[in-house]
Structure formats: structure tokens, C-alpha cells
Amino acid sequence: MRSAARAKVQFVCQSCGAVSARWQGRCDECGEWNSLVEESGASGVGAGPGRATRRSGRIITLEGLVGDASEAPRIRTGIAEFDRVTGGGLVRGSALLVGGDPGIGKSTLLIQAAGALAAAGRPVVYVSGEEATAQIRLRAARLGIADAPVRLAAETHVEDILATLEDEAPPALVIIDSIQTLWTERVDSAPGTVTQVRAAAQALIRYAKQSGAAVVFVGHVTKDGQIAGPRVVEHMVDGVLYFEGEGGHHFRILRAVKNRFGPTDEIGVFEMTGAGLREVANPSELFLGERNANTAGAAVFAGMEGTRPVLVEIQALVAPTTLGTPRRAVIGWDQGRLAMILAVLEAHCRVRLGDCDVYLNVAGGLRIGEPAADLAVAAALVSSRLNAPLPVDSVYFGEVSLSGAIRPVAHAPIRLKEAHKLGFGRAVMPDGTATGDAEPAMTAKPMAELADLVAAVATTAGNGSNPDH
Template sequence: MFSCVECGMNYAKWTGKCTACNSWNTIHEEKGDASEVSSFFGKQKKNSSKKTSDALKLSEISSIAAGDHNRISSNISELDRVLGGGFVAGSGILISGEPGIGKSTLLLQCAYNTSKAGMKTVYISGEESVGQISMRAKRLGMENFPALVASSGCVEKILKTVSEAGDVKFLIIDSIQTMYLEALESNPGSVAQIRAAAYELLNYCKMQDIVMILVGHITKDGQVAGPKLLEHMVDVMLYFDGENNNYFRILRGIKNRFGATNEIGIFQMVQNGLEPVSNPSEIFLSSSKEDIQGRIAFSTFEGTRPVLLELESLVTPSFIPNPRRTTVGWDNNRLSMILAVLCAKCNMNFSDKDVYLSVLGGLKTQDPSADLAVCLSLKSAISKKPIKAKTIAIGEVSLSGQVRPVFQIELRIKEAIKLGFSEIYIPKGSFKDKKPDGVLIVEIDKIWDF
């Protein structure tokens, strides 16, 4: 049997391209029969004649007590924010990210906090020995670590251990790619092993109301290694983002059955682990009061809160046939669109110039509300005129050159005023409240108006 590692499609023989997801070189052979798995719940036989005839018990939603799914805090504010207020009993959570980004560190801190709060927590590692886990905990300042730890990759042994431990509230598996079932002949990390191991672990934890957190490896394309089915099986999927040479880490909610999916949590890597950043705008904004060419602030909306960032642009003469268009933290195609609009509507010629655009602080954004800030930044860079310090621009720019309003602009403006910005550029007619004293709010209808 051959299966696609991207989507899980089965094939009778090997082929170079998966016809289901159109991926190349993702078809791998699976050894063993997944239909005969000696699981913790009993042996499942392929040709079993036993049939389940018991009817299911149906319940009305209004009759189910809401208290059965109260939130459990991790005592890590940014993690609770991304989860929608905390963990839900019986939920399955998958967290993935680049190697060395801090996944194991965050979960070790989470295990420490939950066990300190009196909830029995089991931390299973298939990658580290118990001694290595202890060494890492002491390095992070966790001297008295009350959580229970073990090193194993066998799912049957893990479930038996958790069952005998009794009253376990949290189970952390690091990582799902190292887990295996003894009944399957394929190696750990194969499609069959990941699918079967995740099913057994999730099924048991849902039956026992245990919060289970799985760590997932990613491929070179940034996707979770293993079948796509794994992402559908879990309740919450989180992605840990950031550069290894950057102090900041961003936890993004990709899927969440119990909360918002567009929420982010920001952490700062310090000596004692990951530290939540409660006000990210203050971290990403420069404290300089100097007027600088091409530098301006803008506001993006991440989840339920506005985050203020700064961007810089640089325009230089080009000596190559195809001038460079380089972006860091922003969409390169959107920069090309903005340059085309400025050329067509404002008579700004960039055809013989290299353009560089960078979002400062290492955060990546796709929010179109940065369009107006990019236009003002490029105008400043090409005209060599600096932008006043404490200036912010918020607005989307269309192909016709119109400045369009953006989502939750009132909250963005209030955040900018709170952080001391004195000059705010916004789309015309988008601010209905009374203009505050000491703050210049400039409304722009077309990009050639500024």
C-alpha cells in the first residue's frame, strides 16, 4: 500500500504525482495493515464478524451543562489568548514550528505551571531522555518540577502509564512524529504510524477528559509533516513563528474549535525561557524622536487587538535591466501593485530605481491597512523628505487610487493616540468620533491628495 504524506490518499502502486492534491514525490510505501492494530482499546480485526448494534444516546444542546467545558488556564497570558481563554478539557492541540523556535520550551513552561496549580501533568518525550528534560528544566529555573516525565515512543506503553497514573489532566507528547504502535511494521514518522498513533491518543484523551498537546514537525515547505488528516483530527492547531536570530516568537492560531482562529500571541525569548509580551506595540515601535526618510508607523489588527508597527522604505538608482523589488515582512506582489498605482496616479517613476521595503521588528503582516503607510513611505524615500516622528497612516489603497476604510479603525486610532502619536492619516469619513485635542487627524480620499 502506498499513501500520500500530504493528503493521505492511498494507491495500489507507486506514482510520482498525487492525483488528489497534485503534489510531487509525496507517495511513500506503508508497511503493515492498519486495519489490524493492537490498540489500547482492544485488537481491531479486519474481518471481524462482531457488529455494534447499540444505539447512540442523543442529547439536546440546551440540556448539556456548559460547566462541563470550563476553561483551564495555563498561567501564560499569551497562550491563553490564542486558545480563546484557556484549555478545554478533552481537547486535542497540535503545535508546530521550525526546529529550535521554542515549542518544547513553551510546553515545558506550561507543564510546570499546570502541575504547580495542582493538576496532574504528564510530559512524554520521544526525542529527549529524562535526564535531558531535567537539565533543560533546571536551565529555565524550574528547580522543583512537579510534573511527571518519561521518555518513550510506544503509544501502548504511554496510554497504559497514563491510565495507571490516575486523574491525569494534561498529557504532552513531544512529538507525534516519534510515536509508534507496535502492531504496525512501518517506521515512526510514516503516514500509517502518525495516523494510527494520533487516533489512539486523541480517542483516549477525549474519553478521559484529558487535555492533550501534540508537538508536530514541519516539512521544508512549512507544512506539518505527516497526513493532512492529522490537522483535521485535532481541535486546535497552533503555529510557532519567528526567526531563530530574533528575540520575538509569534504563536498563531490556525484552527480553533473553541475560539477565534486569527488570534496571535507574542513572546520574547529570555534566559529563563519564553516571556509573554502583553503590549506588543511598545516593543515594535522605535523610541527615536528623529524625523527619518521613509519611516512611518501603521496599525495592523491581529486577532482581537490592534498592533502598531513601523516600516521603512529605501529607493536607490538601479543599474540593472530589471530593478529590484525586495520586501521583508510584507507581500512583494502588493508592493508591485502600490508602485504601479503611484506611477499611474501620482506620476512617480520607479522604473529605473531599486525599491526596498521592511517591516521593523521581525513581524510579518498581510493586512492591507498598511497600503497608505507604504505610499507615504515611498513618497518620502523618493523625494528625500523625512516624515515627522510619531506619524501613523492607516488605510487600504485601491487600483483607482482611492483610500478605503479598514476594519476596526476606531480601535486602531485609539491605540495610536494612547501611544502618543500626534499625526494620523486615515481614509476620508472613516472616523466618526470627536477629534481629540493635540492630535492632527488628516483624512485622505485619493492618494494624490497628500
């Protein structure tokens, strides 16, 4: 008599979702230690359609590129900053993933969006797997939205959630807080594991596509700032938003890193208050804050976040050191790009920085990613090295090449208009920049080489002192 076939066993990494045939201490894909967990092959990541009974397929209709291409219908929440980041509102039938550090305000943001949408007459369902309904009511009362007709539930079983949603007309918005707490009977593993997170997200995304309801997941993040669980969930959803903020600052930034229905370079700015999150219509005033005209090492960068101009102060401190290896510390900017700017200043501008510690900070905790900040960073570094305060009414923007040339950047007219609106009168920018219909009251100071900027700062430092300092 033949023995029963042994069930197939596989090991799935709980960090990246990689599947291995045997257990090992370290995942070959992501390098994490002790992250492989045994799961049954009948219900794991590798068990999907391939194990199902084969059936004959149906013929699908193939269409051409020419046809109806109307804009996807959207649902505006009434929170302008949230709608800006999503591209104009939530798209019907879409799935959105919102991640952020614990306590940053993800649940507060979404309950405020749910309350605003429900107050406008849209049906909204809020399902929490981490809090009881009484706790959600207390938060809503503190935020002043207790009267909003949001329907609440505290549940983690996916099949029960879907049965409840399918029992009535589809709501406009379904919020799941959080995806890591859900579990489904379709797979055989603990809640929060790669298999459970993937299966639960797949079932709810399928409901969103079939019903037309917008589904928003809340996702936990790891210590590295990445959304916990398999990265495949980020590929499954239509949009991924990160809610960012520093513990010592009272503002929060909502940033899109993936959006199938809109841009991925927009940001929404909120201020955390005792009554919840408040929209910040003019974030430049928030990031500039109080500025001292007599302080060296501070330059105002006229940047762009998506379609929104943002002025932010870049602060630099260059101090002589006796250490063999000078220290380089950066907050809010790219470490490698700072090294490049320092090398260009040394090689082409005769500014000695190899014997100095360099500290760079973007005021307010904002993170800058565009190359247009090169010129402002260089200005702040040279100002600190020569102890020469920069003109308080000047803004800086431009990309620095390895040859020391300053290259033009896009959206110069919008940057200049924002600077003029906030009271700045001069703009140091690349030579040949097209200003378009920018404010005529702004005095443009075009520069072709980074050495020209160093010479100008050195002149203010002491009537033309030698920059070879």
C-alpha cells in the same frame, strides 16, 4: 488447491498522505518527488473501519439547535500570552498541535506552561520522544521551574503511554513531544510515516475525548514552514498553533491558525531570554524599537492582531536601477499586494516606480496580513522615492483600492488609543472613519484618495515638488 490471497499493497505519500495503487516517482496530489512509500493495505491509510467485521448499528439521539450551549470549561495555564492565543485557556478534552522551526522554543514554551499549571495544583504529564528525562530536568532547572510537580516520561510507544495514563486519574494536561516520534503496533510502518503519525494521533485524541484531559502535540515543520506529516492531523485536532520567530530576533510569536474553541487571529508575543521565554505585554514598543526622525521611507502602521492593537514600523527603500527588470523584495508582507500598491501609485498618482528597485521590510520580523497596512506601505514607498521623511508622530492605516481610493477599516478607535498611549499625535486614515470614543488629543488627517497622501508627502519634500519624480 487454491493459493492464498495476495496481500493488498498500496503506496502512501509521506508528504500529503495521498494513496496510490502503484509506485511512481512523483506524487500526483502534492507534486513531491520520491515521497511514495509502500505499505500493507491491511494497516495503511485505506484500511480502517471498512475492513472491520460489520455489525448492526445502534440508534443515536438526534437533538435540535435549541438547548444547553454553555461555554466549554477551560484550564488556564497562568501564562497570559499562551491563554490569549488559545481563547482563554486549554479546553478539557481537546487536542492541540503546536508547530514551529527546530530550536524556535516549542519545548521551552510547553515546559514553562506545564510548570505553571503544575505549580497551581493541576496534574501534568510531559512525555518526550526526543529527549531523556535528564535533559528535560536540566532545561527545567535553567528555567527555574525544577520544583514544579510535573511528571516526566521518555517513551515513544503509544500503547505504553496510554496504559500509563489510563492506570490513574486523568491529568489536566498531557504534552507529547513530538508526534512524529511515536509509533503504534496497530499499523505496520516506520515511525514518522504518514500512517504512524495519523494512527498515533488518533489514539491519543480518542483518549483526550474519553478522559477529559487536554492533549498538546508538538509537530515538526518542513522547509516550507508547514507541519510535517499528513495534513489530516491538522483536521483531527481542535487547534493548530504556530510558534514563529526569525533567527536574528530575540522575540517569538505564537499564532493560532485553527481553533475550534476560540478566535484564529490572536497572537501571543514572547521574548527569548537566558532564563526562558518572557511574556511581552506591550509588543508595540518591541516592534517599533529605535526610530530615526530624519530617515525617509519609514512609516508606522497601526495594526490589529486579533483583539490586540500593534504598532509596527514599515520600512521601504526605492532605488533607481539599470537592470531591465527591477527587483521587488518583501519581508513580512504579501508580494502580490506590494505589486498592487506599486501599480496604483504609477497609474493614479504619477509616481514612477517602474525603473526602480523596491525593497520592503516589516521591522522586527513581524508578518502582517491585514489590508489596513496598504496606506502605511504606500506612505513609506512615496517617502523613500521622494526622499522625504514622514512626520515622526504620525501613524497610518487604511485599505487602498485599485481605483486609488482609501477605504475605511475596522477597529479605528482601538488603533488610535494605542497610538496615543505610545506618544503619537497624528493619524493618517481613510476619510469617513468612525473614531468613536478615541483619544481627543489625536489629530486625525482623513484622506479619500491615495493621490492626497502623495501630494502631502511631496509638499514636505520640497515645498510642493512635483510627484512625477
